[in-house]
Amino acid sequence: MENIAFFFDSIFRYQYLQNAMLAGILVGIICGLTGCFIILRGMALMGDAISHAVLPGVVIAYMWGFSFFLGAVVTGVLTALGIGYISQNSKIKDDTAIGIMFTAAFALGVVLITMRRGTGVDLWHILFGNVLAVSRSDLWMTFSIGILIVICIVLFYKQLLLSTFDPTMAQAVGLPTRLIHYSLMLVLSLVTVASLKTVGIVLVVAMLITPGATAYLLTYQLSTMLLLSVVFGVMSSVIGVYFSFIYDVATGASIVLAASLLFFLSFLFSPKQGLITQKFKHKK
């Protein structure tokens, strides 16, 4: 109890902690929403790939001093296109193409960073986040990306639903399924940029898929799944930031651990599909 009181006191006292909390909540919302579609389309690996592939873009942007927003989107989408091109033009399967392309992009990023050692680009912070250094402008950027994603999902809800559930019918009635796919890749790059400071490149995929998967086990409707996923994303961020502040451990990793804990609770105790709940039902 004392810890919680201390935490609240500190939030009102320290600007950096407020920023960290806000950033965490925003990331929870953005990742929660996007993640549902990533899971349902079976693209968890793709999410991991795009988030890693953003690295060279971010590094180049730092080096040449333009918005790392732009750099991230360019390398993210280029990687997605590369993956599609390889799997369509050879007998290489999707997951192999993904593995090849994203490790290549990631390695390029690491080489670029180490080339410019000592220029203020901290590899550790890009990879694992640095939530206590979130600035006002970072918050605004995350907020804008969040608004954009919410608008897109509400506006294109039916297109997303149909093309995810039944891509064949979607294509047959003339939906631009390929455009939807690559737009989602673009959104993935944006989400990664938005989450860069909070959880970092390596762990962002957890924020994408874990809250969504937790929600998936609890509901039979997409709209409810989206809502629950956001709730779990935000909860994970709040819990994670709290523990990281009180026990002085890495914030991004704490957030991800909180999300994982929520998942296992849902996995075991979901009223409809939980492992333990079902065993209990069978015994009755």
Next chain:
Amino acid sequence: MLDQEAIIKVNNLSVSYNGKIAFSGISFAAAPRQIIGVIGPNGAGKSTLIKAIMGLVQADEGSVEIMSQALTKACKRIAYVPQRNSIDFDFPVLVEDVVLMGRFPHLKWWEFPGKRDYELVMECLEQVDMVDYRKRQIGHLSGGQQQRVFLARALAQEAELFFLDEPFAGIDMTSENMIMKLLKDLRDRGKTLFVVHHDLSKAETYFDSLILLKNKLIAYGKKDEVFQIDRLKEAYDGKVATFPGKEQLMVVNS
């Protein structure tokens, strides 16, 4: 059949996957207001043929004309009932959500379904006798019920032309009879239906015309013209047996 305007004209259509030929050189013109069975052995290219007609797979050569229009204009009026095993039945959608998807092609890109759309969903669910199940998740239905839901979705689309991929695979007799009755109703209301089907035993009673396929067009026409032992033998590599005294045909090892 020539006296009627054809609803679909297929001209010298060939499709291949990664260099392997699915079928080649298929040409036919289908008259409207009938149920057309697409039959042939496994791997004959049946599903690929209807997908190519709908423009879902790239053709190597040839052309398709639907309702005397290019495909992009006609696609709203084409309903597709997928093969059941191509659907993820763990997907978080309820029965009524699936049927509502049939209304999406009629809505503008920014529009949400309105009152009329929801009413139509209920009507279509009534037609397939699934109203009581409308709040169920689709994975919690039997195969036949799932198939009826997808048929209701096609009905909600108010299409002219229906493509059904193996609608009778792995479903119970009640559902099969109900679906067949609905398909005949649709035909009597002036619709045209293509049904991919692999079971020869009922082909004669179910369909008005037949397309017999084995990586090329073996025969196309009224069912009696197509349903002949030598033609079937050609399609099924001779694995067709007749029982003496009966007009019944059977496929062996198919």
